[in-house]
Amino acid sequence: MLLKHIILRNFRNYIDCEVDFPQSVNLIVGGNAQGKTSLLEAIYFLCTAESHRATHDAELIRHHESGFYLKGTLRNGSNDVVLLEATKQTRGQFKLKKNGILQTKRSEWIGQFNAVFFSPESLTLVKGGPSERRRFLNLLISQINSEYLRNLQKYNLVLKQRNELLKQIRATSASITQLDAWNKLLIMHGTAVIVKRLEIFCQLRGYAIENYLKLAGAQENLALTYRSAVMPDDMLMHNSQTATVSPVTDPSGMDKVAKHFNISLNASREADLHRGTTSVGPHRDDFLIELESETRTGAAENYNEHNEGDSQETKTFREGARSYGSQGQQRTIALALKLAELELIRDSTGMDPIVLLDDVTSELDDRRTKYLLEVLQNLSAQTFITTTDAAPLVHYLKEPNVLTVENANVSCTVANSQSI
Numbered sequence: 001m002l003l004k005h006i007i008l009r010n011f012r013n014y015i016d017c018e019v020d021f022p023q024s025v026n027l028i029v030g031g032n033a034q035g036k037t038s039l040l041e042a043i044y045f046l047c048t049a050e051s052h053r054a055t056h057d058a059e060l061i062r063h064h065e066s067g068f069y070l071k072g073t074l075r076n077g078s079n080d081v082v083l084l085e086a087t088k089q090t091r092g093q094f095k096l097k098k099n100g101i102l103q104t105k106r107s108e109w110i111g112q113f114n115a116v117f118f119s120p121e122s123l124t125l126v127k128g129g130p131s132e133r134r135r136f137l138n139l140l141i142s143q144i145n146s147e148y149l150r151n152l153q154k155y156n157l158v159l160k161q162r163n164e165l166l167k168q169i170r171a172t173s174a175s176i177t178q179l180d181a182w183n184k185l186l187i188m189h190g191t192a193v194i195v196k197r198l199e200i201f202c203q204l205r206g207y208a209i210e211n212y213l214k215l216a217g218a219q220e221n222l223a224l225t226y227r228s229a230v231m232p233d234d235m236l237m238h239n240s241q242t243a244t245v246s247p248v249t250d251p252s253g254m255d256k257v258a259k260h261f262n263i264s265l266n267a268s269r270e271a272d273l274h275r276g277t278t279s280v281g282p283h284r285d286d287f288l289i290e291l292e293s294e295t296r297t298g299a300a301e302n303y304n305e306h307n308e309g310d311s312q313e314t315k316t317f318r319e320g321a322r323s324y325g326s327q328g329q330q331r332t333i334a335l336a337l338k339l340a341e342l343e344l345i346r347d348s349t350g351m352d353p354i355v356l357l358d359d360v361t362s363e364l365d366d367r368r369t370k371y372l373l374e375v376l377q378n379l380s381a382q383t384f385i386t387t388t389d390a391a392p393l394v395h396y397l398k399e400p401n402v403l404t405v406e407n408a409n410v411s412c413t414v415a416n417s418q419s420i
């Protein structure tokens, strides 16, 4: 999949800009606040129908204008030309068109043109709260499985209605017996969400661990564990343990998840009624990020002992990356997760997603930059890399198309390292 051309009108600081992308590696160079991130944001929006940074779509409209317009010309896997358009007026939802035909469902749009966005803010995957990690998993899985997004949307709708009802029961304007019908629906859609999440999470973890090892140079291992209040521990897998009951490999797994969901929902019923909100379910799940290192006995106290080694002196020391990891380790984990996302999308869809790297290399050391750019160029993915300083990157890139952004105008520069 290749983006050949883009038009941005009244999008962020862009008034009216057209850019050609004749090559697959694009280096976008410019000073601060010129429009580099906004250009990547426009590409990402065309692919996924959402911004990687805006909380409201209205933020994307150029100040004092009534709406934005984006148009992308792509070549898909079968080399057909596809025209994508996105518009948004100050009031109302954004509209998406493919080859001139209005697309009404976001669930049908997502997954057709995949993109992965790396930015310094990807660090929030590690440092941020659970909602950041859920958002990451939700968008990743939606891109490779449209049924997942449909289930998630239904789940969110039922959740909203259940929460409304909880408030009405609390105010004695509704009967508690009405709750059962919503519980059933919540469990049905929620179970489908959890089971798919676990399946994809398992694959993601494999890729992420491998990437971390290569990026960090085998000093410690990354450990990832899915966390859910509606699932018993033996159904949740982490690195060194294989789940005894896995909904992925065990056909009765779905029923087991549903059963436990039901138990947890009943157990939290009183608390939910008191708070007027649903306290358990996939909307509250998370995944734990830890670093594991082999340590000799006697050095520290809070060990997790694994009885698998031949020497009693070696123990595995595990600590939460969010609180204890160094900034460098956290950045490496975020990068390993993002690369895992890329590889997973590629393997599941058979197509390379568009890769957007926003100012990432400025925060990485040479070793990590080299590894990242090597991985990306070994894939045949189209890549857009922004930077304020092209010089350190140019010699890692094969024949990049170099573009300069200045005050929301994009121009092409000759692509060789001497000219930069």
Ligand SMILES: Nc1ncnc2c1ncn2[C@@H]1O[C@H](COP(=O)(O)OP(=O)(O)O)[C@@H](O)[C@H]1O
Pocket: 011, 012, 013, 030, 031, 032, 033, 034, 035, 036, 037, 038, 039, 059, 060, 061, 062, 063
């Ligand atoms: N809705 C908007 N309307 C007009 N300008 C905007 C809007 N949103 C952001 N900007 C401005 O656009 C400029 C470019 O932002 P950005 O693309 O993030 O720059 P860069 O990545 O090159 O540092 C900034 O000065 C920012 O304040």
Ligand SMILES: [Mg+2]
Pocket: 036, 037, 038, 358, 359
């Ligand atoms: Mg920027």
